[in-house]
Amino acid sequence: MVEEKKVARERRITVGTVAVGEGGKKRVMEALARGRISGGKFVQEFEEAFAAYHGLKYGIAVSTGTDADAVAVATLLERGGRRGDEVILPALTFISVANAVLHAGLVPRFADINADSYNLEPAAAEAAISPRTRAVMAVHNFGRPAPMGELAEVAARHGLMLIEDAAEAHGARYRGKLVGTFGAMAAYSFYVAHILTTGEGGMVITDDDELARLCRSLRAHGRACDCKVCVLNVDSSYCPLRYKYGDDTDIRFHFERVGFSSKMNELEAALGVEQVEKMDDIVRARRERLDYFNRHLARHEEFLKLFRAGPGEEISPLCYPLVVQREAPFERFELTKYLEQRGVETRPAFGCVPTQQPAYKWMGHREGEFPAAEHVGARGFYIGCHQNITDEDAAYVVAAFDEFMKKY
Numbered sequence: 001m002v003e004e005k006k007v008a009r010e011r012r013i014t015v016g017t018v019a020v021g022e023g024g025k026k027r028v029m030e031a032l033a034r035g036r037i038s039g040g041k042f043v044q045e046f047e048e049a050f051a052a053y054h055g056l057k058y059g060i061a062v063s064t065g066t067d068a069d070a071v072a073v074a075t076l077l078e079r080g081g082r083r084g085d086e087v088i089l090p091a092l093t094f095i096s097v098a099n100a101v102l103h104a105g106l107v108p109r110f111a112d113i114n115a116d117s118y119n120l121e122p123a124a125a126e127a128a129i130s131p132r133t134r135a136v137m138a139v140h141n142f143g144r145p146a147p148m149g150e151l152a153e154v155a156a157r158h159g160l161m162l163i164e165d166a167a168e169a170h171g172a173r174y175r176g177k178l179v180g181t182f183g184a185m186a187a188y189s190f191y192v193a194h195i196l197t198t199g200e201g202g203m204v205i206t207d208d209d210e211l212a213r214l215c216r217s218l219r220a221h222g223r224a225c226d227c228k229v230c231v232l233n234v235d236s237s238y239c240p241l242r243y244k245y246g247d248d249t250d251i252r253f254h255f256e257r258v259g260f261s262s263k264m265n266e267l268e269a270a271l272g273v274e275q276v277e278k279m280d281d282i283v284r285a286r287r288e289r290l291d292y293f294n295r296h297l298a299r300h301e302e303f304l305k306l307f308r309a310g311p312g313e314e315i316s317p318l319c320y321p322l323v324v325q326r327e328a329p330f331e332r333f334e335l336t337k338y339l340e341q342r343g344v345e346t347r348p349a350f351g352c353v354p355t356q357q358p359a360y361k362w363m364g365h366r367e368g369e370f371p372a373a374e375h376v377g378a379r380g381f382y383i384g385c386h387q388n389i390t391d392e393d394a395a396y397v398v399a400a401f402d403e404f405m406k407k408y
């Protein structure tokens with residue numbers, strides 16, 4: 001047991017951060033003054049800016065990153081998919097990705113990760129394909145780009161849709177190209193612990209006209225009308241298509257599919273617009289922290305696996321994940337407890353969803369089926385790696401590791 005009283009806690013180094021600048025505050029006040037707080041001008045601006053940042057045509061803002069995944073997956077039902085069809089995803093990831101597949105009416109099919117990269121292993125993804133598979137969900141875990149070249153090949157070989165979950169990887173690149181631009185669609189989260197944040201929020205981005213139309217309908221209960229007025233009634237005008245189906249059928253209450261109620265509001269989007277303006281700076285600052293931790297924790301590499309980019313990868317760190325090596329003379333909890341007592345927040349590295357999360361016991365998977373995900377799930381954890389960690393904070397974090405390691 002670590003003795004709590006003996007540990008000096010001088011600072012608090014959080015895993016996430018929020019910093020609303022003057023631009024964000026001004027826009028929030030503007031939305032309030034306008035009296036328009038459900039989706040409007042800022043939602044539209046945020047969608048356009050975030051999609052444009054990726055060089056794509058469409059952004060569809062939703063309430064959460066989980067909904068972004070669910071909306072993207074639900075489009076499969078209109079592309080030949082049926083309820084109960086399968087989506088392949090990494091066994092180690094935040095649980096919401098699997099939940100979202102179920103919310104959409106499909107079933108998650110887990111495949112093991114690569115123990116070095118923490119991302120979906122293409123061979124395992126291919127081996128998990130069944131006659132009911134419709135899509136591969138490439139999650140960029142912890143901000144590290146998944147192997148998009150190989151995953152795109154697997155998807156193409158089997159006629160599957162490739163969807164990216166870049167909730168943890170805003171601004172990461174693979175072979176020089178931004179993640180989020182490889183698949184048919186990419187889902188993002190702007191939850192408070194994420195790289196760009198609006199408090200709560202999510203977005204699907206795509207270049208595909210038809211998928212964008214479906215996502216807009218799906219986020220709004222499955223509504224039929226896709227005209228500008230019905231999608232985002234920015235200027236309170238009248239729907240030109242309102243009686244397109246006949247004098248007694250109001251298109252605004254005509255629903256073509258089972259959708260979600262998942263819209264973003266103006267106050268969130270007001271923050272989002274500012275976040276996109278600052279995106280390059282935020283990602284750059286996070287990468288500097290990542291480099292710092294990699295340089296200064298290298299002396300503990302015998303016992304801890306660090307977070308180094310592989311060939312062609314440019315990480316945009318959500319956090320700084322570490323895995324306690326099997327040879328280490330201490331357990332994960334001993335180190336994380338010590339760090340917490342020093343004021344360095346930690347979180348477990350998600351766990352292997354099918355075998356380590358009770359919520360997925362019903363699927364009947366057995367311990368040992370996903371060795372890499374189980375290893376990282378049992379021995380991995382993460383600390384903060386964000387733009388508001390100062391140089392002194394970063395040095396303090398490293399000193400805490402040094403202190404803990406002294407006895408080994």
Ligand SMILES: Cc1ncc(COP(=O)(O)O)c(C=O)c1O
Pocket residue numbers: 064065066067069093094096097139165167168189190191200201202
């Ligand atoms: C990979 C991944 N996808 C999706 C989500 C869901 O995002 P949200 O919390 O906004 O629903 C998260 C986490 O928060 C995540 O880490």
